[in-house]
Amino acid sequence: MSYEGSFRVWRGDDDAGGLVDYQVEVNDGEVVLDVIHRLQATQAPDLAVRWNCKAGKCGSCSAEVNGRPRLLCMTRMSTFSPDEVVTVTPLRTFPVLRDLVTDVSFNYEKAREIPAFEPPKGVAPGDYRMAQVDVGRSQEFRKCIECFLCQDVCHVIRDHEQNKPAFAGPRFFIRIAELDMHPLDTREGRAEAAQDEHGLGLCNITKCCTEVCPEGIKITDNGIIPMKERVVDRKYDPLVWLGSKIFRRQT
Amino acid sequence: MTSTVPASGVAAPGRARIGQGTLRSDRWWLQPLLVFLGLTAFVVYGLVRTASQSYYFVPAYQYLSPFASPCVSASCVPGSSHLGVWFGTFPPMIPLAIVTLPLLLGFRLSCYYYRKAYYRSFWLSPPACAVPEPRAGYTGETRFPLIVQNVHRYFFSFALLISALNTYDAVKAFQSPSGFGFGLGNVIMVVNVALLWGYTLGCHSCRHITAGRINHFSRHPVRYWLWQRVSWLSARHMQFAWITLGTLVLTDAYIALVSAGVIDDLRFVG
Known part of the structure; x- marks a missing residue:
């Protein structure tokens, strides 16, 4: 099953920024990081996100999804209903560098x-x-x-x-x-x-x-x-x- | 429920500028609210029952409420002073188990689980994960009075003795006017005592004392075996903490109802 998911992704740097709305395709079996990558590939090529293994073992893609600290690669899209708006922000305890990347x-x-x-x-x-x-x-x-x-x-x-x-x-x-x-x-x-x-x-x-x-x-x-x-x-x-x-x- | 952004914290310079204190969209407020209501209800019930100084003993079956044990005052009804009479008549409102209740209160107040529960639900520090707390300052358990939480192990020692006393009360209650006997009240008291042991022995200080403080389990096999048992209980400490609040109320309420003559004890023998 595929659907157009609603996302709000924080864009900005340490001077200014805000949540930006996107509609992105979501497919069966995907995780939030897959959607972020599709967003980069189709609509926001300058979106900054730190990632590496996509297997929950490198600890790179830490962010906050709907206000909860999560690994983007371990957060299944199936945990959200298709009509739910998924909000993705950088970690809020550390200084932000750009978009979803923070200085840890x-x-x-x-x-x-x-x-x-x-x-x-x-x-x-x-x-x-x-x-x-x-x-x-x-x-x-x-x-x-x-x-x-x-x-x-x-x-x-x-x-x-x-x-x-x-x-x-x-x-x-x-x-x-x-x-x-x-x-x-x-x-x-x-x-x-x-x-x-x-x-x-x-x-x-x-x-x-x-x-x-x-x-x-x-x-x-x-x-x-x-x-x-x-x-x-x-x-x-x-x-x-x-x-x-x-x-x-x-x- | 919404929350505001505190002066520092997630609104501190350099962090991502997001107007809301939390973006959590789930019902994060429900758990602290339920904990608040549950603990408040228990405290109110306990205050009312201990201050009432009534309906805590069933002479025919020797049922003594854990809220009145040990009953060591001259105010206690005849037969309820299992450990003798140590004090004169208590004025009204003073709990008959004044010897043990402050120690039990200290044990539960300094318990690692209850600390989490009331820091979150009463002090909102924090109310839920990734939800900002309302105060700008925070010193944790580094200063008086919260540094006193470090005496938890001493309260644990007293709680062991009190659990033994509750066990004695439960055993002594296997009586009827004609000798040995037991009824539903005994079942409730025994289950309560068993769960109280589960809560007491699952204490994190107990886990530390058994073998948590040593680094070479292989040199202390008996202590290691005990540590494994205590670790099992400790992992379920929250469940035991809540269940025992319930069984304490149930035990006291049942004894109160039988003592007041509202219900008759369901007797199996005697």
């Missing part, structure tokens, strides 16, 4: 602030040995494709530009969790740094990051909340602190 360099700056994996001294790459059961939790976070939809939807920075310097965001909280839970990582103080330097305390666990994750990573339950509990261990729980001093408990 905020995320790369935050990534650089997190110290890398530190293996035990004397253990060279290739000699790492660990039980699968120990590394399973960290591996969930390795599924992240860095589409930054979780960063886009997080109200801590989406609604409060002023928090950006102090807040790393959910993508980087699971990066910290991945390292802090890693059985071979030896760096001390990751949990304290999550709270003091990366703004974990700003998160109020409203779970929007988990809702939008296209990889289905349980960002809040498996990453952020466990890290908040580890922060409590090291900063707010006097009994755990005392126990660690008396019994020299290790993890």
Whole structure:
């Protein structure tokens, strides 16, 4: 089945812009990115859109469809009725460059602030040995494709530009969790740094990051909340602190 | 329902200029509204019932409402003080379970699920995903009073004890005037207690305590086994949170109706 779909696509740059109406052909089995490409090919050759794999694995085509952060290549047109107007805008948490393309360099700056994996001294790459059961939790976070939809939807920075310097965001909280839970990582103080330097305390666990994750990573339950509990261990729980001093408990 | 663009946020310089705060066209307001109504209804019911100091005990079958357990005041009706009488007569409006109710309230208030629920539905922070919140300032859980949420694990410890007390109440209620017996009230109390355990043990702090804090599950197989069980419950924490609100009300309401003589307990034995 084919039909003429109604679309509103945001066109503009950081100076000005607005929603522009288009009528575009939609065919069975297509996703929103297919329609955007047809729009480029037939009516708006200068429409800027970032994309790459068309398979939900590169994280490039992040945008907002009807106000919800989505991957354009993973949003099926069959989820909309033929008479529904589909609105496509760029991510609204980051500065826009042009049309549907935003500047996500905020995320790369935050990534650089997190110290890398530190293996035990004397253990060279290739000699790492660990039980699968120990590394399973960290591996969930390795599924992240860095589409930054979780960063886009997080109200801590989406609604409060002023928090950006102090807040790393959910993508980087699971990066910290991945390292802090890693059985071979030896760096001390990751949990304290999550709270003091990366703004974990700003998160109020409203779970929007988990809702939008296209990889289905349980960002809040498996990453952020466990890290908040580890922060409590090291900063707010006097009994755990005392126990660690008396019994020299290790993890 | 529409929303306005706040002073900063999605209207901040450099971001795409879109006049509306959200372009969501679905009924995003429905869930926070339902949560608001549900939690408000429970709080109102709980306040009315605990302040009434009445119809919380059925002497013939030893049914004691969880809203009045433990009943440790001289105001308690004879037979309802399972743990003895610790205090004198309470003035009107003071809950008879004053020892436990603040701890249970603290447990639920600092619960990771309820935090999400009331931050969204009461504080609109945010009301729904990709819908702007109404306030320009935001400090999250970094300052007093919300930094106190970090004591959740202590409330969890108290909640464990209170779940044990509720279990004791449920077991003690297998009675009739002639000895052992049980009726529909027992079924309701046992189901309530089982679900309360499901909610309590699914707590994220419990998950952390069992094995979440360690990095080498392979060195702690028993703790890892426990962690897997707790993780199953924890993934359903929201469902347990809501179901137990319902079963608490059901248990209390049933006992109140039997105690007031409005209905007779449906007895299976005794």
